[in-house]
Amino acid sequence: xxxxxxxxxxxxxxxxxxxxxxxxxxxxxxxxxxxxxxxxxxxxxxxxxxxxxxxxxxxxxxxxxxxxxxxxxxxxxxxxxxxxxxxxxxxxxxxxxxxxxxxxxxxxxxxxxxxxxxxxxxxxxxxxxxxxxxxxxxxxxxxxxxxxxxxxxxxxxxxxxxxxxxxxxxxxxxxxxxxxxxxxxxxxxxxxxxxxxxxxxxxxxxxxxxxxxxxxxxxxxxxxxxxxxxxxxx
Numbered sequence: 001x002x003x004x005x006x007x008x009x010x011x012x013x014x015x016x017x018x019x020x021x022x023x024x025x026x027x028x029x030x031x032x033x034x035x036x037x038x039x040x041x042x043x044x045x046x047x048x049x050x051x052x053x054x055x056x057x058x059x060x061x062x063x064x065x066x067x068x069x070x071x072x073x074x075x076x077x078x079x080x081x082x083x084x085x086x087x088x089x090x091x092x093x094x095x096x097x098x099x100x101x102x103x104x105x106x107x108x109x110x111x112x113x114x115x116x117x118x119x120x121x122x123x124x125x126x127x128x129x130x131x132x133x134x135x136x137x138x139x140x141x142x143x144x145x146x147x148x149x150x151x152x153x154x155x156x157x158x159x160x161x162x163x164x165x166x167x168x169x170x171x172x173x174x175x176x177x178x179x180x181x182x183x184x185x186x187x188x189x190x191x192x193x194x195x196x197x198x199x200x201x202x203x204x205x206x207x208x209x210x211x212x213x214x215x216x217x218x219x220x221x222x223x224x225x226x227x228x229x230x231x232x233x234x
Contacts, residue, residue, distance in 0.1 A: 023049055024203065025057065032162075033057055036203060049069060077121035083111055086133075087183030088165055104128045123233050125173070126177070132175035133157050141173065148214050150195040161233070164225065165190045167197035178232040182225065189221035 023046070024036040037046045082089035085106060090189055092111045103115045103124050115124065134157045145151045151174045160176040167173055173194045192215040200207040211218050 025053065038204070077113075077125070084126070084181035085129075087186070091143075112123070122234050128160070129180055129234075130157055131174065131175040133180040136180060137175050137187075137191065140188065144188070144191055145216075148192075148195060150198045152195070152198060167194045167196040167201075169201070171198050171225070173185060181232045182228070185217065186221045186224050189215055189218050190225075193218070 023038070023041070026032075026034040026036060035046060035050050077092065079092055079094045081092050083092060083147060084090075090106060090109055090111050092113060093115045096114065099209075103113065104127075105114075106114050113121065113124065115121070137157065140154055141152065141155055152167070152171050154172045156172065157176045157177050158174050159178075160174075161178070162177045163176065165173065165175045175190065175194070179190050182190075196207060196211045196214065200210055208218075216223075
């Protein structure tokens with residue numbers, strides 16, 4: 001019996017040349033760790049697998065906590081600080097509110113904040129990201145839905161911190177506005193991942209095989225999100 005890594009968090013249990021089973025370690029941003037075990041793998045095999053990977057899991061959790069703590073220490077809403085949008089960082093410039101409807105705008109490579117209410121800055125940023133996410137994700141879901149034939153019943157934008165997207169049994173998609181901070185390829189991966197759930201509701205091998213047909217670079221984008229997820233916050 002041996003294990004072959006097929007991605008950072010997905011491993012293949014090889015019992016023989018003809019029998020392969022995929023075990024997946026899910027690690028959320030809140031530190032929750034889950035092991036997805038396919039049918040016909042015993043509890044003992046799953047426990048042995050998890051114990052074998054325990055040291056690696058602990059190292060990954062430590063890296064995420066350290067990265068999150070660093071980001072939290074550095075994040076301040078002051079002039080000159082950088083904020084993510086589509087995987088790029090843009091500095092913040094603060095000016096007086098001049099009566100315009102928008103308190104925050106991204107213009108010529110700079111976030112421009114027009115407000116004297118420093119206690120509301122985080123809320124203003126969150127509202128801006130949420131509005132951008134609603135506009136952009138709606139357009140991109142419509143585009144990819146038309147190309148794949150996977151049409152959701154509706155789209156909801158949430159403030160979820162540990163889950164970028166989901167698909168309900170009724171085929172309604174939900175996305176965290178935080179995903180708008182990621183590069184376009186990662187955003188598209190999340191969209192296509194949830195659209196794929198309209199066809200396959202679980203994370204079985206069939207799901208990943210189908211996802212491969214509509215998003216060939218899904219492993220690369222999944223890895224980017226796992227490595228950079230701690231940066232997608234305010």
